[in-house]
Amino acid sequence: MGPHPAVADVRRAVREALAGLDGGMTVLAACSGGADSLALAAALGFVAPRAGLRAGLVTVDHQLQEGSDVRARRVAELAGELGLESGEVLTVTVGTAGGPEAAAREARYRALGEAAERAGAAAVLLGHTRDDQAETVLLGLARGSGPRSLAGMAPRSGLYRRPLLDLPRRVTVAACAALGLTPWDDPHNDDPRYTRVRVRSRVLPVLEKELGPGVAEALARTAGLARDDADALDEWADTVYHDCALSDISGRLTLSVEALERVPAAVRRRVLRRAAIAAGAPSGALSATHVHAVERLVTSWRGQKAVDLPGRVSAVRRYGTLILAISPIP
Known part of the structure; x- marks a missing residue:
């Protein structure tokens, strides 16, 4: 008799995600102890040795709740039970920049990247599901x-x-139950102070009630379509960027206005955003409003002054060129 259907679904998703990795490579599963990441880690523990891969578990202690260190150690200790070779606790200090959710995410990904580098890992698996994608x-x-x-x-x-982006959260919950695993329910997942929690607990249920079932699946499908379009536009913008960049030295970037005028707005704005970041503007602080202001130097030129951007970067138009550099621009 085969595994429970939910277990089989998660294992299949993990197997497909690992395709292309050579035998002997190391893969890590990021596991918080919740149903999604716990089912993911269990599937990796089953699939990895059969694919000739080494696998480990890492869990992040954000130090935001009392007893978080104890709970993180318990999650790490599950590694052996799940068929994984190692379990490691990554303790981080969460800052305040960008709000609590963004700060925690930044600290988490930084710790995961460092852990992967130490382990020589070829990939880190994350337990985001279709429901997370919809949110x-x-x-x-x-x-x-x-x-x-x-x-x-x-x-x-x-x-x-x-691996789990095409699977609903109910599948990971069912997989854990079938495997006799008890997920940990993070209190933060029910805290309405967090925007994502309000979307999950209030907004999506209303949409399902008013529009009918399948909203999460439709939103996830929309994400896939939007990603294909965005990838194509990004590729186009890369070509335009290289074609219109007249110089790029010492943080000073010069672009041809004529070349920028010839392309659609969606492509031009991507080029301008990339140029601003290349000149030193922090990507997280660079908004659409900033990019639109720079674009007006191209499309609505009336002799206006330089546009100030985050990171002390300025954009100014001179003699048919757009110059982006740290202020002041000589």
């Missing part, structure tokens, strides 16, 4: 962040792989 798309839509934000989370992004 991400709704948040992006509410913030008016554009198609890249609506694209949600990518199945693969550099070191990170998300």
Whole structure:
């Protein structure tokens, strides 16, 4: 008799995510102890040795709740039970920049990247599900962040792989139950102070009630379509960037205005955002409003002054060129 259908679904998703990795490589599962990441880690513990891969578990202690260190150690100790070779606790200090959610995410990913480097890992698996993807798309839509934000989370992004993006959360819960695993319910997942929690507990249920079932699946499908479009536009913008960049030395970047005028707005704004970041503007602080202000130097030129951007970067138009550099621009 085969495994429970939910267990089989999670294992299959992990197996597909590991395709292409050579035998002997190391893969880590990021595990908080919740149902999603616990089912993921258990699946990795089953699939990895059969694929000739080494596998370990890492769990992040954000130090935001009393007893978080004890709980993190318990999660790490599950590694052997789940068929994984090692378990490690990554203790981080969460800052305040960008709000609590963004600060915790930044600290977490930094710790995961460092752990992967120490272990020589070829990939880190994350337990985001289709429900998480739907929440991400709704948040992006509410913030008016554009198609890249609506694209949600990518199945693969550099070191990170998300095998469960096509599976609903109920499958991971069922998989844990079938395997006799008891997930930990993070109190933060029910704390309405967090925007994502409000989307999960209030917004999505209302949409399901008013529009009918399948909203999360439709939002996840939208993310995939938006990602394909955004990837194509990004590739186009890369070509334009290289074609219109007249110089790029010592943090001073010069672009051809004529070349920028010839391309659609969606491509031009991507080029301008990339140029601003290359000149020194922090990507997290660079908003669509900033990019639009720089774009007006190209499309609505009336002799206006320089545009100030985050990171002390300025953009100014001179003699048919757009110059971006740390202020003041000589």
